[in-house]
Amino acid sequence: MPESAPTERALQLLGLLQTRRSWPGSELAQRLGTDARTLRRDVERLRRLGYRIEAKRGPDGGYGLSTGSDLPPLVFTPDEALTTAAALASSAASGAAGGGELALTALAKIEQVMPTKVRRRVRALRSSVSLADSPNAASGAYPAPLDAGVLGVLALACRDHERVRLRYMHTAGPEAGLDLVRNVEPEALVPRGTRWFLIGRDADRGWRALRVDRITRAEPTGTRFSAQQVPGGDPVAFLSRQFGAPPRTHKATILIHAGLEQVQAYMGGFASDFTAVTLSTGEAATHWRIADVRLEVLAGGLLWVRWPFEVLDSPELVALLQERAQAFASAGGATQPLLP
Known part of the structure; x- marks a missing residue:
C-alpha cells in the first residue's frame, strides 16, 4: 500500500464514524478493506488527534464517537459543506442576539479550508443570499429538505446573472402534482423560517418567489441576462408581500x-x-x-x-x-x- 494510505484510511474511518452512533468493528474493517488489527491502529491514530472514540467489547461491540470538551476537525462531503453553509447563512438571516455575526464568522472559517470547487459554490451562496431585515427563523420546526446540488446551481446563477432551466413541482391549482419546466432569471436566495426561496423573473409568468425544496432539477443555460431590480427594490420585502408577514415566533x-x-x-x-x-x-x-x-x-x-x-x-x-x-x-x- 502507498505510504499515504494510513492517513487516507483514517479520514475515511472518521467519515464513517460521523454517520452512525456505533459501528461493529468487523463492518468497519470490511468498509475500509483492512483487518481488525489495522483498524485498532487507525482508531488510536484518531484518538491522538483529539477524537473521543469509544470501544465496546463483546458480540454487540464496536466503535463510536462520543462528545468531548474539545472540537477536533470534522470531515464533510461537498454536499454536506454546502448544506452547512446554507444553514449558517439562514442563521445569519435570523438576526438572533449576536447569532448572525457568529454564523457569518463560522461560514468564513469553513470557506478557508474548502476545496476550490466547493468554496466557489459556498461563496456564491453567501453573495446571493438577501439577509437585510430577513424574518427571524429561530424555530424548533424541522427545515424543508434541500438538494445541495440545486442550491449550488442557483447560487452561482444569481451571482453570475445566468438564466437557469428548472423543473418545479407544483402543489396547488390546476398544475398540482406536475413537475414542469420553468425558465428563470434568478436574482436572490432568501431564507424564511425553515424554507429557502428563489426570487427571480420567470420568462412566462413574471417575477416569482419559488420554494427551493420544490425545485427538483436546476440546469445553467449559459445565457447571461442584464440584472433587473426586484419589484419594490428588495427581495425580502418582495417575498413578504407574496406570502404575508411571517408568523410570530x-x-x-x-x-x-x-x-x-x-x-x-x-x-x-x-x-x-x-x-x-x-x-x-x-x-x-x-x-x-x-x-x-x-x-x-x-x-x-x-x-x-x-x-x-x-x-x-x-x-x-x-x-x-x-x-x-x-x-x-x-x-x-x-x-x-x-x-x-
Whole structure:
C-alpha cells in the first residue's frame, strides 16, 4: 500500500464514524478493506488527534464517537459543506442576539479550508443570499429538505446573472402534482423560517418567489441576462408581500432544576441551547431556551423534562400549561381538580 494510505484510511474511518452512533468493528474493517488489527491502529491514530472514540467489547461491540470538551476537525462531503453553509447563512438571516455575526464568522472559517470547487459554490451562496431585515427563523420546526446540488446551481446563477432551466413541482391549482419546466432569471436566495426561496423573473409568468425544496432539477443555460431590480427594490420585502408577514415566533426560557451535565446527557440527542446556571441557594441548574411559531410545540417539548422546572419569561406558555394541566391530570387518573 502507498505510504499515504494510513492517513487516507483514517479520514475515511472518521467519515464513517460521523454517520452512525456505533459501528461493529468487523463492518468497519470490511468498509475500509483492512483487518481488525489495522483498524485498532487507525482508531488510536484518531484518538491522538483529539477524537473521543469509544470501544465496546463483546458480540454487540464496536466503535463510536462520543462528545468531548474539545472540537477536533470534522470531515464533510461537498454536499454536506454546502448544506452547512446554507444553514449558517439562514442563521445569519435570523438576526438572533449576536447569532448572525457568529454564523457569518463560522461560514468564513469553513470557506478557508474548502476545496476550490466547493468554496466557489459556498461563496456564491453567501453573495446571493438577501439577509437585510430577513424574518427571524429561530424555530424548533424541522427545515424543508434541500438538494445541495440545486442550491449550488442557483447560487452561482444569481451571482453570475445566468438564466437557469428548472423543473418545479407544483402543489396547488390546476398544475398540482406536475413537475414542469420553468425558465428563470434568478436574482436572490432568501431564507424564511425553515424554507429557502428563489426570487427571480420567470420568462412566462413574471417575477416569482419559488420554494427551493420544490425545485427538483436546476440546469445553467449559459445565457447571461442584464440584472433587473426586484419589484419594490428588495427581495425580502418582495417575498413578504407574496406570502404575508411571517408568523410570530414564541420564545421561552425554561429553568430546569438539574445540572447541565445531567440535562445534556438525557436531552442532548434531541434538544440544544442549554446553559449552566447557579441559583442563589447554590443549586446547580440549567436554562433551556426554546422557540417555535406554535405554543403547543413548546409545551410538547416540556414533556421531555424529567426534573422540576419553571417557565421564566413566557406568560402565554404558562397560561397554556395551566389550561391543559387538568386534561393531563384526568388522563393520569387524578380525581381532584388542579385549578380553582
